[in-house]
């Protein structure tokens with residue numbers, strides 16, 4: 001991979017990356033949306049807005065097929081992967097060529113993360129990632145998952161899903177766009193902000209009403225009695241819980257409307273990301289603690305030369321063997337000499353069984 005292009009500010013120190021809280025790090029914004037929704041133009045606008053308000057942004061272009069970039073990318077996939085060569089070499093069409101190029105680039109994404117983590121003064125506030133209109137990159141392809149995971153393990157990361165507002169005034173087009181957004185959210189599991197773009201052409205309030213009130217959406221569909229309209233009605237009900245957690249802003253890449261509100265919502269998403277991560281961290285710490293405990297118990301069992309059947313007769317043929325064994329050994333360990341009697345004496349078998357089952361239930 002080639003070295004990054006004109007980074008905005010590359011000198012001096014920045015807080016260390018190891019052990020640094022996500023709160024002090026730049027927020028990664030994955031800009032995703034259907035082809036033509038205005039991602040690239042919007043990024044150009046965001047870049048200009050950040051520059052004008054003296055905020056530090058870093059832009060990564062991940063669209064290998066773009067011919068003209070209206071902004072200065074700090075990292076550009078086209079410097080690493082030549083999409084036309086990929087098409088030829090792997091005998092692919094344009095779509096396959098783009099997705100394969102992204103996959104190839106993803107294999108080197110650790111280097112991108114290193115460049116993003118490089119100390120800078122003033123420190124970066126935003127890392128903005130332009131993506132191809134082939135949004136299946138984030139629903140099917142490996143590269144989307146790799147890129148999201150690598151960013152999310154180093155920075156607060158979110159999706160800015162760009163919607164072409166004039167095009168979604170048709171209720172069914174709106175539904176198919178929301179389904180795409182929903183599947184991206186389901187796959188990435190990071191906060192999402194809906195950016196209703198092109199509000200200079202069509203205001204987005206109708207979309208907010210459709211999101212907030214099912215009846216309004218159903219009324220808009222009423223003129224249609226096709227199978228697709230009926231399906232859209234049912235899907236709108238299903239999507240209710242998806243809508244409940246969504247943030248949205250109306251923006252215009254052309255006039256610059258909505259930029260500040262968008263940045264506020266991005267900050268909210270970054271906070272939400274912290275919450276999601278701290279719950280995840282707690283869960284993985286607890287899982288690691290349980291694994292450690294289990295390993296220690298196995299060592300204890302091995303040291304005593306006992307097998308599960310000796311601890312709990314018939315235990316190996318039942319569910320909850322691990323938990324049962326642990327419960328028995330725990331009791332023995334606490335009593336000091338109790339373990340031998342638990343394992344060895346047949347008169348304790350009934351009690352042992354009960355104890356084991358109790359522990360098994362607890363574990364469940």
Ligand SMILES: Nc1nc2c(ncn2[C@@H]2O[C@H](COP(=O)(O)OP(=O)(O)OP(=O)(O)O)[C@@H](O)[C@H]2O)c(=O)[nH]1
Pocket residue numbers: 033034035036037038039040041042063066131132133134197198199200201251252253254255
């Ligand atoms: N009126 C108006 N036009 C816009 C706006 N944003 C983008 N456009 C136009 O929409 C068209 C598509 O914009 P792009 O930025 O190329 O869209 P994209 O999502 O990056 O497209 P792909 O690279 O194909 O995925 C261009 O003609 C833009 O000028 C906007 O806010 N208002």
